[in-house]
Amino acid sequence: MKSKFPIHKLNEYINEVSIRNNKGLVSEVYSVTNSDGFIKSTDYFDKEVYSKNISNYKIVEKNQFAYNPSRINVGSIDYLRSETRVVISPLYNVFVCKSVLQPDYLLRFLKSRVGLTQVKNRTRGAVRHSLPLDQLGEISIPLPNVDQQLRISSLLSSIDLLLSKKHNCLQLLETFLKAQYYRLFGNPNSNSRQWPKKPFSEVSVNENSKRVPIKESERDKRPGKYPYYGATGVIDTIDDFIFNGEYLLVAEDGKNLLLKRKNNAFNVKGKFWVNNHAHVLSSNGEVNLRYLEFFINYIDLKPYLTGIDQVKLNRENLEKIMVPIPPTELQAEFYKTVVLAENLKGRIASSLSNLKTLYEIACTLSFSGSLNLEMVDISAVKPYTGPASAKGIGVKRKVDQPFKNQALSLKKIIQSNFKTRKFKYQELAELLQAASSDEHDYEKFKRVIFDCLKGVGEVSLKQVFDEKERSILLQVSK
DNA sequence: CGGATCTGCGCCAGATCTTT
DNA sequence: AAAGATCTGGCGCAGATCCG
Structure with missing residues (x-):
């Protein structure tokens, strides 16, 4: 280094x-x-x-x-x-x-x-x-003096602070979109506005059959620029694609269906690959795909989940979900907000x-x-x-x-202990650095110690080897 | 005997196998 | 082949075992 x-x-x-x-x-x-x-x-x-x-x-x-x-x-x-x-x-x-x-x-x-x-x-x-x-x-x-360390910490933490502020902005946008959804459509769980409903199977086209899982070792051999999607998002990239266009992906399994730490439904555009853990859906013109995405993310999926140990949202249950269909104009208004917010998010x-x-x-x-x-x-x-x-x-x-008590000055420590005291090189280095000096060579120690001992009479300074500590000590004696 | 280190459990998320 | 079930390895822990 x-x-x-x-x-x-x-x-x-x-x-x-x-x-x-x-x-x-x-x-x-x-x-x-x-x-x-x-x-x-x-x-x-x-x-x-x-x-x-x-x-x-x-x-x-x-x-x-x-x-x-x-x-x-x-x-x-x-x-x-x-x-x-x-x-x-x-x-x-x-x-x-x-x-x-x-x-x-x-x-x-x-x-x-x-x-x-x-x-x-x-x-x-x-x-x-x-x-x-x-x-x-x-x-x-690398060990600069304390002043320099604090400056480095401070510089890096100010960048950290900016990073967390940006993260907060992203969160705020999520909250804003949810508020907008509720304002336009009401509560999605209870369908509080009483919109007419249709089963999920009638408002989307399921394209699960086109999915192909590729194991990790195989993907390693096929590096490329196309995203490879798992249950809740991109998990890798690959050299080819099997979907091209705009799709809605919905997680098929995983505890996240209950925990909702990430979105279970997400919009994907362009060329990409999907493994067998996300349902792939395209639009059939019945509803706006983005409206459908937010609806899935906001409702409680628990009633549709199967599996005792491993939580699963199978295709049959997904297609049973009843989707409220608000007027097209309202969906278009929501879509406009989504596009604006995502532009900002990007x-x-x-x-x-x-x-x-x-x-x-x-x-x-x-x-x-x-x-x-x-x-x-x-x-x-x-x-x-x-x-x-x-x-x-x-x-x-x-x-x-x-x-050692850092509050005591180096001089006081040495003067009050000079009769019998032994000083470890390292101990002195520490004290010297605490006194905000970034130099710590052996010659300097000697100078500092002789300085401290001025006026206390005749003393000698010698190096002794400490068998127990296996280190060289400085011994001050009269 | 007490502290250090190792082993294994429960859980999760992605990968892979099995059934229809 | 599609759908669902099971497997696998990583994570963070508790408790067993090791060792001076």
């Missing part, structure tokens, strides 16, 4: 934390997922998936990191942002950063292309690719994809140290000031290296 910043091994700046919930003081159970990071377990899963007894769970505090060793390669890592403590399953590894390494900077690095490559290279195991904490520690990270989506590219570029340039970050305003940013005390909240199973 190339960078203008000094490169360091991560293990110099992180310490494992393993504090259990033995006293049962923490009841908020979280998970760390690849899509949402830290999230309340019951918000992510439909039911309680965690143990009834959570006394062995690990307690996580604000700014501490947690990751799933078998899932970090797909992004299951995050640091806790909330003020309140939470507990997570003991399978997670929990660690804390020293103050010279800002959590947000570290997270963005580990999720960047160059960070993720290192993560993937260090995982072990054949079936489960697992990354133990000591291997995470072997990762090299423009937002393309700027979203540009923004994602921008984020990637900003990431690469930031970590390589080739951006001038003076323009980034960090006056409102509160830097992370190091690990908090975990006293009294649980039982520590593993004793960590005690952290």
Whole structure:
């Protein structure tokens, strides 16, 4: 990895934390997922998936990191942002950063292309690719001073903010369309406007027979520009097409028919391929295809679903659905709104994809140290000031290296300890960086220490090798 | 004995097989 | 061949097993 910043091994700046919930003081159970990071377990899963007894769970505090060793390669890592403590399953590894390494900077690095490559290279195991904490520690990270880290974080998070605002715009448009549908047609479930009804089979042409599933390995051999559709959207691309024109696709199976996290009916135009998980429908002129699409998305499909284990909307049941038929003019009015909204959605989506590219570029340039970050305003940013005390909240199973009081100045620490104190190179590097210096070479340490010891009488400074720690220490003695 | 690591379960979504 | 049923691998977890 190339960078203008000094490169360091991560293990110099992180310490494992393993504090259990033995006293049962923490009841908020979280998970760390690849899509949402830290999230309340019951918000992510439909039911309680965690143990009834959570006394062995690990307690996580604000700014501490947690990751799933078998899932970090797909992004299951995050640091806790909330003020309140939470507990997570003991399978997670929990660690804390020293103050010279800002959590947000570290997270963005580990999720960047160059960070993720290192993560993937260090995982072990054949079936489960697992990354133990000591291997995470072997990762090299470009480490500028705290000020620079904050600027990089701030720059990247401002792009993130724009991305989420664009996502919100897309959501708003969805809400707007639903409101428009209800305004024009009333409630689709109860047919509150009492429009005349026809079965689905009479208002569309089913073209399921033309579908062809192609297995993934085959698709890999046939790369191309045509989208390949599954139950709820594009899942791949391929070198050929079997449909050409405007169609309505309706999911045939999958839990999404109940959960509705994505649309079950969607409009597709142009040349494309469909596997055997979506019904393919074209218009027979009875109703506007787009009206039909939104109708399917807004109604409750539960009465039409079969399958005990695997949820399914088979063709027979789909064709039984009674579709209210509002006047053609109203359908045309709705269609006009849909086209306008989608035009807007398309423009937002393309700027979203540009923004994602921008984020990637900003990431690469930031970590390589080739951006001038003076323009980034960090006056409102509160830097992370190091690990908090975990006293009294649980039982520590593993004793960590005690952290030094960062509030004390380097000079005070050295002066008050000079008689017997030994200083680890790393400890000094940390203190020096905390004092916002980005230099940390051995000669500088000596100068700083001699500076600090001025006026305390005659002292000597020598290097000793610590057998136990297997590292070189600086010893100050009279 | 306690912490680290491995194994397997339930669930999901897409892939593939079986029946009509 | 179409429709439906079953299989498969990935995910996130719990609990068993391993090991110093």
